[in-house]
Structure formats: C-alpha cells, structure tokens
Amino acid sequence: MTQQDNARRRIAAGIGRPLLAIALALSIGLVIIRIAGEDPIESYKALIGGAFVGRSSIENTLVRSIPVIASGLAVAVAFACGMFNMGVEGQLYLGAFAAVWVGFTIKGLPPVLHVLLSMGLAAVVGAAWAYLPAVARIKWGTSEIVTTMMLNYVAQYFTSYLVSFPFKEPGDLQQTPAIFRSAELYELSAASRLHVGLFLVVVFAVVATFLLKRTALGYEIRMTGLSPSVSRCSGISTDRTAIRAMLISGAIGGLAGAIEILGVHHRFINNFSPGYGWDGLAVSLLAKGNPLGILLAGVFYGGLQSGANIMEFATDVPKQLVDSLRAIIILFVAADFTGLKIFKRKPKLPSGSAQSHRKEVKTCGRSV
C-alpha cells in the first residue's frame, strides 16, 4: 500500500464515519418523530432550514457555534497529548469572568488593547485552572478526567458567588455591570449578534493546526500522545510536554469563555453557558481532534442547536429531540464496530485495549 493510498483512506474514514453516524442518527430521529405522531419531513425541513437556509439562520448558527468550536479546540490540544481535559466548562466560566472583570473595571483603554488585555487575562486564568489537574496527573498519577470534572463545579459555584455578591449589578438579576464599549468584540450583525469572534476561532483553528503539525512542541505533544515510552526514549520530556499541552488547552478554554461573553453578552450572567464545554468535547470527538474538522463539526453542532429552536416553533416537535440525536451521533462515532461479525476483517482487539493506552501514560513516568 502506498503512502498516498493510506492518507486517502484515512481522510475518507475521517469524514465518512461521522457522516454515517449523522445519517443513522437522523433516521432514528425520523422514526421517533413518526411515533410521536408528527410529520418527520416537515420537522426536518424546519430543522435544516432553521440551521442553514437564509442569512439570519446561518448567522444564528454561527453565533451558537463560536464557543463550541473554541471549546473543541481546547479539548483537542489536550487530547493530542493523551490527556482528557474535561474541565473546559470550568475554564470557560473563569475565563469569561476574568475577561468581564477587565472589561468593566479598567477604563479609558483603546478598543483593541482592551480586548487583548481581557482575553489575555482569560487565557491566563483558564491555563491556571488546568494547571493543578495536569500536575497532579503527571506527578502523582491522579486521574485528570475526574479532577478536571470536579473543578468544573468549583469554578461554576465560584463565579456564581462572584456574580451574586461582590460584583453584582444592583437589581434583581444575577449579573455584573456591562463592560465598556472598548472591551466589546466588534459586532458584525446587530440582529443575530454575530461578532468577530467568528474570525478569531478560525484563526485559533489554524494556529492550533500549525502548532500541532509544524512546531517542535506540537510534534512532542503528538508523540507523547501516541506513545509516551517511545517519546521518552527519544529524549522528549513527556511530563513537561503533557503539562504544556494542558496549559494551552486551559488557556483556549478560558478564551472560549472570553469570546462568548465579550462578543454576545457584554457582561457576566450567572450560569450563562448551556454546556459549551461539553459540546466542545463532542465536537472534538466528531472531528477526531483535527482542528479544521472541529470548525466544520462546530458549525454543524451550532446548526442543530439553532435549527432545533425553529423546528420547535414551526412544528410540535420539542427541540430536545436534537439532544438525543446528538447523543446517538457521539455513541456511533466513538464505537468501534470492527469486532462485529459482519465487519470481521480486522483481528479483534484484545480486551481492555480501550484503557491500555491510558495506563501506559500513567505508568511510564515511573517505569523508567
């Protein structure tokens, strides 16, 4: 098999599989809508129309996809190194708060500088929040999956405290004062609140691709993710690399929150995220961690979300149907059906293989 063949096959699998999963999920949805006594064709028309047809639909979709894409990139960088950053949601909250804090306390800065400062602090805070789980994992082998997940709640309650007490704007709502105009991201469309964050996440995706594929650090990250022991033998400091990957991941997580809040809300609102960090995880999985694929998958996700609102409005199908379909897509993309009898081409994987790679990461730091 030539190398080109290989590459072509990989790309085909990378696109084909998610598409197959999406098709499968949509057909299951068809049956569900039918059983619920609604018209599936009408519902899907509304769903797709509401997501991708017409200017306002597309703009709504893009607005919804911006934080998801950024979160997806955060997950992807850590995952390239074999680390699970389940804490994007928390990093996003803290980053958003940090950005807003800079936005409403510092006065009289020129616009671009103010935004940069806000986002800079958000990135630092996000990275700092990812630092403890990273170090705990590398030094003592504490599962970063669990610690990052638990710290999400700490972050969420902490920002909730900040916005309910010390930084609460007078009034009934749990929100901070609005940020100064100079800290707002430039608005591209007043109706949908589409903002330049869209271009920022595209830039992030390109930078992430460049970082992972074209830089020494990116090479080390990918090598550590593929095989820590080999990387170690070839002189890569896997510990340092893994911590750096988590720091970058956390920084992007913080930026995701900053972009959403500086672009759309212009103030910190209690519990503003409907789970962008988790959506990011799903999107990253759908795209197999490929940054450019995350752009596509993120837009698809945003489309499902904004299309679902239209569908609920136009027909009587509740928008939560889409959440169920998203879950089905995730399940089918994550599964490996090669063990099934109809697909018996590859030899069956030995049991426990799903964990074996992770175990290697955990133990290699000490086995040498």
Add this chain to the structure above:
Amino acid sequence: MAGAFNLSLVVAAIRLTTPILLAALGGLFTQQANVLNIALEGMMLSGAFAAVAISYFTHSWVLAILASMFVGLIMAWILGAFVVRFKALNVIAGMAVNLFASGFTAFLLRTFWVNKSEMTQGLVGIPDVSIPGLSNVPVLGELLSGYSLLVYVSILLIFIAQFVLYKTRLGLRIRAVGEAPQAAASLGVNPDRIRFISILISGVLCGLAGAHLSLGALCMFTENMTAGRGFMAMAVIFFGDAVPYKVAIGAFLFGLAEAISMRLQSVGLPSHFIIMIPYVFTVVSLIVVSINKMKAQVSKPSES
C-alpha cells in the same frame, strides 16, 4: 444562627443524601471493576422519568419503582454494549448516555404531557414509612422515622453492597477484574463480562435513585431534575475509595452540605462555598490517595 443547625437540618441532610447514596452504591461497582462510569447522571434521570411515567399510567408505586430499575438497566445495557463490546472510550460513551437521557426525557415529557400540572395529578408517590413505636419518641422519632421508603432501602443497600463485594464470588471477581484484569482472565474469568455486569448493577441502582428523586422526595418530574447528583455520586465514590460504608459517609457529607447551603440560601447568605466544599474535598482526597499509592509502590519491590 445556631438555631439553623438543629435536628431538622440532619433530617433534611438524610433526605438529600439518599439519591446520591443510591447512585453512588451503584457506581462503586463499576469503580471496583475499574470502569470509569460518568453515566450515573443519565441513568438516574431516565429512572426518574420512568418512575413518574409508570406511576401516572398505572397508579402503582411498586410498578413505578420496578420500571425505574428496568429503564436504568436498559440505559446501562446500552452503555455496557458500547464500552465493553464496541470499545468506545467510557468517558465519551458515558457522556453520550447523559446527553441522551437529558434530551430524550425532556422530549417525551413535552410530547406526551403538554402541561406539567396535568401530569402531577395522576401520580402515586412512594409512601413514607413511620416506624411503629418509634414515631412518637421525641428526638429519635423525628430522626429515624417518617422517611420515604427508599431512604431505608438505601441504608439497607449499604450493607448488601458491602456483603456482595467482599463476601460473594461475584464481588471477588469484580474486584479482581478491577485490580488485575489479566490475572483474572488467566483464572478463567472473562473481564469484559464482569465489567458489563458491574455496569448493569450501577444502572439498576441509579434507576432506583431516580425513582426516589421523582416519586419519593418529590412527586413530579422536571427536566434535568437530577441536577448534577450523578456527578456528586461520582465524587462520593472517589471520596470513599469505592468502599460502601466510606461511600455512605461521603454521601452524607454531600447531603449535609446541600442541606446547609439550602438553609443559607433561604436567609440570603452566600451558600456557594459550602456547596463547593465536597468537590474541593474530593479533589484533595483524590490527590492524597494517589500520593499514598505512589509511596506504597515505591517502597514495595518491583513486581515486573
């Protein structure tokens, strides 16, 4: 201020402990088999919905409880199929189960019951149990009697879980697979099968936890009513190192923190730090546990 911390606080804490405890008792089986199960939340939510739906149609709380366990089992079966059979990463598959449960229960709720009051009217809840002879004793009566049935079941289940894990063949196998799957396999135990079974057990108990939430503590179903209790249960499992009685203590701490924070909220004080404590404690104890494990490994002669 001191008046807020009285007997009724403990009673409230016990009430809030039960759903977390039930889910955690289920999840500790998967934890012992070394399967990270983040789907507790979703299985619990499905159980809660099933209980309410069956109670609405049959007016029987017994059938409702059975249905909640059955639906929990089905969700666990799906999770097990994808994790064990199709080698999906358990974190991802678990997340998908959570998402599915949250989406699909809300979908069903909105499709079949247009308004919520219509649904709550036909519901038969799980009865409270007053212990004869105890319910009239001043302090003990209030402390021990009058809870919903599943509160007592959950306490009983602590001992059953302890027994199953440490005194039965299945428990031994689950622990063996968790500790050394290859060694277990070499003795003729199929690790995948044991992992699957442990996931199923967690599903049944999470379903039960859901039933308590929707028909025991309250008598209604609302969207995402588990509100992160499945993740609290996960924290509790790590806190208690997946040992049933330690897990029970952890669950009570979470329940107590929740009860205290509800009190504080009702008088307008910040409750955020109280409710945060269990999570922080979990992270800290996780780190301490892994440091201790590392020290133990270093001091032992190398096995390989």
